[in-house]
Amino acid sequence: MNQNTKLKRNLTPLNIVALALGAIIGSGCFLLPGDVFLKTAGPIGTIIGLLIGAIMLCIIAYNYGYMINKYPVAGGEYAFSFKAFERNHAFICGWFLVLCYISIVPFNATALGVISKQAFPGIFEIGYLYAIEGSKVFVGEAVLGIVAVIIFAYTNIKGVKITGNLQNVITGALVGSVFFLLIATLLNGQVRYSNLKPMFPTNVNPVKGILSIVAITPFLFVGFDSIPQVAEEYDFSPKLVFKLMLATIFFGFFMYVAVNTITAIVLPWQEFIGSSPNWATGQAVQYILGKFGMMLLFISLFTAIIAGINGFYVAASRLLYSMGRSSALPYWFGKLHPKYNTPANSIIFVGACSIIAPWFGRQVLGWIVDMSSLGAAVGFLHTSMASYRIAKDNNEFEKNKILKTTSILGSIFSAGFLGLLLIPGLPSSLSNQVLIILGLWVALGVVFYLAVCKEYRSLSYKDLENKIFNKVI
Numbered sequence: 001m002n003q004n005t006k007l008k009r010n011l012t013p014l015n016i017v018a019l020a021l022g023a024i025i026g027s028g029c030f031l032l033p034g035d036v037f038l039k040t041a042g043p044i045g046t047i048i049g050l051l052i053g054a055i056m057l058c059i060i061a062y063n064y065g066y067m068i069n070k071y072p073v074a075g076g077e078y079a080f081s082f083k084a085f086e087r088n089h090a091f092i093c094g095w096f097l098v099l100c101y102i103s104i105v106p107f108n109a110t111a112l113g114v115i116s117k118q119a120f121p122g123i124f125e126i127g128y129l130y131a132i133e134g135s136k137v138f139v140g141e142a143v144l145g146i147v148a149v150i151i152f153a154y155t156n157i158k159g160v161k162i163t164g165n166l167q168n169v170i171t172g173a174l175v176g177s178v179f180f181l182l183i184a185t186l187l188n189g190q191v192r193y194s195n196l197k198p199m200f201p202t203n204v205n206p207v208k209g210i211l212s213i214v215a216i217t218p219f220l221f222v223g224f225d226s227i228p229q230v231a232e233e234y235d236f237s238p239k240l241v242f243k244l245m246l247a248t249i250f251f252g253f254f255m256y257v258a259v260n261t262i263t264a265i266v267l268p269w270q271e272f273i274g275s276s277p278n279w280a281t282g283q284a285v286q287y288i289l290g291k292f293g294m295m296l297l298f299i300s301l302f303t304a305i306i307a308g309i310n311g312f313y314v315a316a317s318r319l320l321y322s323m324g325r326s327s328a329l330p331y332w333f334g335k336l337h338p339k340y341n342t343p344a345n346s347i348i349f350v351g352a353c354s355i356i357a358p359w360f361g362r363q364v365l366g367w368i369v370d371m372s373s374l375g376a377a378v379g380f381l382h383t384s385m386a387s388y389r390i391a392k393d394n395n396e397f398e399k400n401k402i403l404k405t406t407s408i409l410g411s412i413f414s415a416g417f418l419g420l421l422l423i424p425g426l427p428s429s430l431s432n433q434v435l436i437i438l439g440l441w442v443a444l445g446v447v448f449y450l451a452v453c454k455e456y457r458s459l460s461y462k463d464l465e466n467k468i469f470n471k472v473i
Contacts, residue, residue: 006470007074007318008160008341009235015164016227016234016244017251018171019314022307023223024252025174026104027111030301032256033263034280036216038273041209043264044199047257049213050220054253057221058246060380060410063387065242066403068228070390072238073469075322076228077379082468084386087328087456090468093382094323095445100222100375101316102350103368106357108308109148110365113141113358115305118282119298135361142358148309153351156313157337157344160233167310174303175251177296181285182258185265188288195268196261202270208427215420215428218380219373220256223308224248225380226315229322232470313350320346326467327456370434371441377417384410 011019037046067080077097082090116124127139156163185191200206224245231238259281263269266284277283285293321343324333337344357365388407391397397404420428430438449457456464 006341007232007336007343009233010159010161011164011230011233011235013236013240013244014168016230016241017247018167018307019164019230019311020224020227020245020248021251021255021311022167022171022174022304023104023226023311023315024221024248025223025255025304026108026308027114027301027305028220029255029259029304030281030297031279032220033260034273034277037213037256037260038264038269038280039201040204040212041206042198042200042204043196043261043269045201045206045209046213046260049210050217050253050256052210053214053217053221054249056214056409056413057217057224057249059406060384060413061224061245061249062242062402062406063384063410064225064228064245066387066391066400067383068231068241069238071469072231072234073322074229074232074318075468076225076231076319077383078319078322078328079468080228080386081382082465084389085382086461087464089382091328091449091453091456092445093378094319094328095441095448096375096378097319098316098323099368099441100372100379101226101312101319102353103357103365104222104312104372105149105309105316105350106145106354107362107365107369108305108312109145109354110141110358110362111305112144112148112302113138114362115298115301116141116144118279129359132361133363135363137359137361145358146355148306149351149354152306152309152313153347156310156317156347157340157342159340159342160230160314163310163314167307170303170307170310174300174307175255177300177303178255178258181262181289181293181296181300184293185262185285185288190288191265193265195265197268198270212427215417215426216373218376218417219370221249221252222372222376223311223315224252225376225383226311228383229315229318232318313347316350317343317346320349322468325470326464327459328453330452367431367434367437370430371438374418374421374430374438377414377421381411381414381418384414 041049071079071083073079078090078094081093113124124140124144125138129137129139131137155166200209227241227245263281263284266288273280282294282297285297320329320333323329324331324346333346333349335345336342384407387403388411391400391403391407420426421430423429
């Protein structure tokens with residue numbers, strides 16, 4: 001193996017938290033309070049639902065910590081699935097995660113067009129082309145997103161150290177601006193805590209509302225699972241990973257609760273949300289904090305979007321790289337840049353997909369992104385089952401009894417997330433449009449596996465293991 005087959009170990013613990021948190025907190029954090037959270041579960045119901053979901057994910061994160069400590073390689077869940085269940089499961093897990101990670105990059109990029117309408121009305125709404133499912137496509141907005149995609153492709157190719165340090169700054173600005181907004185809102189003399197009543201929507205069963213929030217937590221927190229994708233690039237012990245995941249989930253929970261509380265407390269929330277505001281969080285901040293507050297909110301939203309683009313660029317490219325070097329995808333994906341030792345081809349592919357995607361409109365992109373919860377749940381399930389299988393095979397439950405419990409609970413929770421998305425008739429079940437896209441993606445995966453992955457299917461277990469783990473085991 002030549003010297004250019006190893007990724008550089010340049011990521012610090014702070015880089016890891018920043019990358020994962022940036023991936024978790026996207027535009028949804030600032031749009032969902034008015035669109036989903038308060039309508040579904042109210043101020044307290046949302047907090048309870050997010051807390052339950054976060055605790056479930058902390059249990060799943062323990063299984064990730066075990067697996068990463070044992071197998072610190074790029075590809076994360078893809079590698080874990082192979083080690084526990086061999087190649088077929090590994091491909092299935094990787095195939096779903098590829099769509100999950102790649103789709104979120106252009107979705108965040110097109111969100112720049114959404115905030116530009118609020119910050120700079122009319123400036124980027126130029127060159128109207130067409131509308132798909134009610135989503136209008138403008139050349140100006142598409143180009144705005146494409147420029148961001150190209151910039152982050154360039155920085156990612158240049159090296160993960162540059163990417164990580166940039167993410168530190170972006171995510172720090174994001175957390176700081178939201179924290180400042182929360183304090184400024186809570187200390188404002190016009191705010192009345194009675195505005196948070198009723199605690200739950202009067203027209204929704206509280207338990208049903210809370211469970212609806214729990215059901216979407218894989219989508220809300222998808223991003224903490226990007227941490228295993230860069231395991232080969234840690235410059236620290238993998239033993240720290242579980243603590244870093246807990247920190248990421250905690251900060252993600254805080255951010256969602258903070259923005260939701262800001263939206264709910266400024267005015268009597270049920271009356272406010274009932275008036276169908278275009279952007280509830282924006283109107284609440286403008287009402288209580290004026291132009292300065294709106295400027296700070298735009299900074300928060302802008303940093304959330306670009307942090308999400310950057311975070312999922314890293315996660316998607318490392319997964320593609322791992323699958324490419326092991327022949328699950330064409331080997332082109334598994335090549336590293338001769339100078340920077342980054343998976344440049346995989347980064348370019350993510351960028352190319354992200355440049356094409358905005359021309360389909362945000363509604364179609366939204367359908368694809370809806371499957372990100374499914375992809376995340378597939379990854380959670382494979383990791384939790386793999387941790388049980390490997391710990392059992394190595395007789396490790398005697399010295400780590402917690403792992404047995406977390407592996408079983410993590411598998412149950414993950415299967416539950418899948419059920420909430422796939423069982424028809426549930427409030428959280430995927431729409432027909434999303435199920436059609438899901439069916440097409442599954443069919444494409446079957447065709448690809450049978451027609452393209454001939455080497456992957458024919459390699460001996462040992463040879464494939466060496467490729468996936470890059471001879472590090």
